[in-house]
Amino acid sequence: MIQINKNIKNYIPIILVGLFLTLVNNYTFWKNTLEVYPLSENWYYLFSLAILLVSILSFLIIVISSKYTIKPILILILIISSFTGYFMDSYGVVIDDHMLQNAIETNSSEVFDLITLKMFLYVIFLGLLPSFLIYKLPIKYGTLKDEILLKIKSIFLLITIIIFIIYSCSKFYTSFFREHKPLRYYVNPTYTLYSIGKYVSIQFTSIEEFKQLGLDAKNVTIDKKPKLVIFVVGEAARSANFALNGYSKNTNPKLSIEDIINYPNATSCGTETAISVPCMFSIYNKSEYTDSKGKSIETVIDVLHHANINLLWRDNNSDSKGVATRTRYEDLNHLTDKEFCSSGECYDEILLKDLQTFVDEKNGDTFIVLHQKGSHGPAYYKRYPKEFEKFTPVCKSNQLEQCTQQEIQNAYDNTILYTDYFLSKTIDFLKHNQSKYQTAMIYSADHGESL
Numbered sequence: 001m002i003q004i005n006k007n008i009k010n011y012i013p014i015i016l017v018g019l020f021l022t023l024v025n026n027y028t029f030w031k032n033t034l035e036v037y038p039l040s041e042n043w044y045y046l047f048s049l050a051i052l053l054v055s056i057l058s059f060l061i062i063v064i065s066s067k068y069t070i071k072p073i074l075i076l077i078l079i080i081s082s083f084t085g086y087f088m089d090s091y092g093v094v095i096d097d098h099m100l101q102n103a104i105e106t107n108s109s110e111v112f113d114l115i116t117l118k119m120f121l122y123v124i125f126l127g128l129l130p131s132f133l134i135y136k137l138p139i140k141y142g143t144l145k146d147e148i149l150l151k152i153k154s155i156f157l158l159i160t161i162i163i164f165i166i167y168s169c170s171k172f173y174t175s176f177f178r179e180h181k182p183l184r185y186y187v188n189p190t191y192t193l194y195s196i197g198k199y200v201s202i203q204f205t206s207i208e209e210f211k212q213l214g215l216d217a218k219n220v221t222i223d224k225k226p227k228l229v230i231f232v233v234g235e236a237a238r239s240a241n242f243a244l245n246g247y248s249k250n251t252n253p254k255l256s257i258e259d260i261i262n263y264p265n266a267t268s269c270g271t272e273t274a275i276s277v278p279c280m281f282s283i284y285n286k287s288e289y290t291d292s293k294g295k296s297i298e299t300v301i302d303v304l305h306h307a308n309i310n311l312l313w314r315d316n317n318s319d320s321k322g323v324a325t326r327t328r329y330e331d332l333n334h335l336t337d338k339e340f341c342s343s344g345e346c347y348d349e350i351l352l353k354d355l356q357t358f359v360d361e362k363n364g365d366t367f368i369v370l371h372q373k374g375s376h377g378p379a380y381y382k383r384y385p386k387e388f389e390k391f392t393p394v395c396k397s398n399q400l401e402q403c404t405q406q407e408i409q410n411a412y413d414n415t416i417l418y419t420d421y422f423l424s425k426t427i428d429f430l431k432h433n434q435s436k437y438q439t440a441m442i443y444s445a446d447h448g449e450s451l
Contacts, residue, residue: 010070010139011062011154017074017134018057021188022050025081025126028088029186036180037172045172052165053187059158060190067147070139075131081189082127086119090401091378092450094185095192097199101291102272106318113379116399208296213283214303219365227365228437230426233277234419234445235317235374239264241416249391251416254424268447276446277321277371299323301369310366312358314351316373324369333373347385348372348422352429359433366437370426374419375449380411384418391417405451412451 039046065073084095093099141147166173176183185191221227239245243252245264250256269279269286279289281299305311305327313324315331332350335341340350351370359366373383379398381389391410395403403411423443430439 010141011058011150013070013074013134013137013139014058014061014065015054017078017130018054018061020130021057021077021081022053025085026053026186026188027085028092029183029188032186033183036183037176042172045169048165048169048172049176052162055158055161055165057190059155059162062151062154062158067141067144071134071137074134077189077193078131078134079123079127080192082123083119084188084192085126086122087114088186088188089122090116090118090399094182095195096185097195097202098270098272098275100195100199102274105274105321113376113382113398118399202292208292210295211297212302213298214306217303217307219307219309221365223438225436225438226363228359228368228430228433228439229366230368230370230430230439230441232423232426232441232443233280233317233369233371234443235273235372235376236447236449237375237416237419237445238412238448238451239266239445240448241413249413251413252420253417254420258424258427266444268445271447271450273318273446274321278323280444280446281323295322298326301327301367304367308364310362310364311368312366313369313371314355315371316346316348316351317371317376320369320371343382345373345382347383348374348418349425351422352425355429356432359437372419372422374445375412375415377412377449380408380415383415388414388418388421390414409451412449 033046033049037046061070061073061077087093087095142150241247241249241251242264243250244255244262267286268276269289270276275289275291278291278294278299279286281301282289282294283297283300284293301311301313301323311327313320313327313329315324315329316333318333319331320329332346332353334344335346335350337346337350337353340347340353348370351372355368358368375383378400381394381396391413393407394411394414395407396411397403400408423441426441430437430441433439
């Protein structure tokens, strides 16, 4: 019994880490919670919520840790929570399994857009520094029997505290859990750890047998002139910011004078490229689509290939997210073209460069996909040439919290203005080929963007 009392000091680092995470590294959670439950009217409940979070975090760490693993687990949690805290505090995002997939499948240029001095400060002061203190903390372990008994007693005590807090403030927690469910998504790092587990589970347990689609597809066109269709896949373009849809700023001076058909009410399958782009080309609609189902069957691109349509996917984004793995694919994102590229990335006009050569080499129906960089954030100011900076002042930082709302809005609107110009040039390209082809352009962004 004496040994157990001594060894209980081994769990003090767990309580301290739980307290640190709750009070220091959960800014976004508390910010959103205080908007719903003002401190002046709910200080007692919020105090109980802080104790509850410390207890839950301590309980989870004690459950998953064992003799000699307390320090490594605490250090891993601190480092993960420092990265999570940075992205949640800076961009207001929730780190769910889709966000993790998007992060894993992103490319180097997108990663560099997210690296800031503030991120390093978060990782150093909220991750590495407390991890070093945990590493240097001496821990003396008892016998296996004593350690097991201590764990059981600690778990029982924490469960008792958790039940007591929820029961004593039942009205508050009924409201908190039932009416404000999204708040728990901001708890750092519990929801992130849950999302990591969910993502790993989906990747390794949802693998389905790959199916081919439309093997009997045939091109039955009887027109004298073949068809040339360009499908432009936009990036993070909000329909609300298109003048074509009633936006107050003239973000579509070129498209507004073209004879186009505009569909203003469209929804995406997700809010990230890794989900939304594959869904756009899949056989499934939004309600049916899942990542595992999408990866287990061929896309419309494959069906067109089976029908002997000439195909080309040109990319100025991260990649096709698996859609173009079985067709001709050109990655133009990292070219060193002096006209359209600089600082390791290219403007979208690179997608049209030398495209005529490909068209001239082909006979018959042709389908081309141009995947834009579009309005990819947070560094909106990098997405357009200087001459398209019509709406000013603009945010010229990837740390959006340093800019005013108007500066962010202007920078974003300039990306839409440049997309308008790019689409107009694509239409001109097709008009140039009308003597040989029947032509059409389809444009749709993969998803919108929260500003």
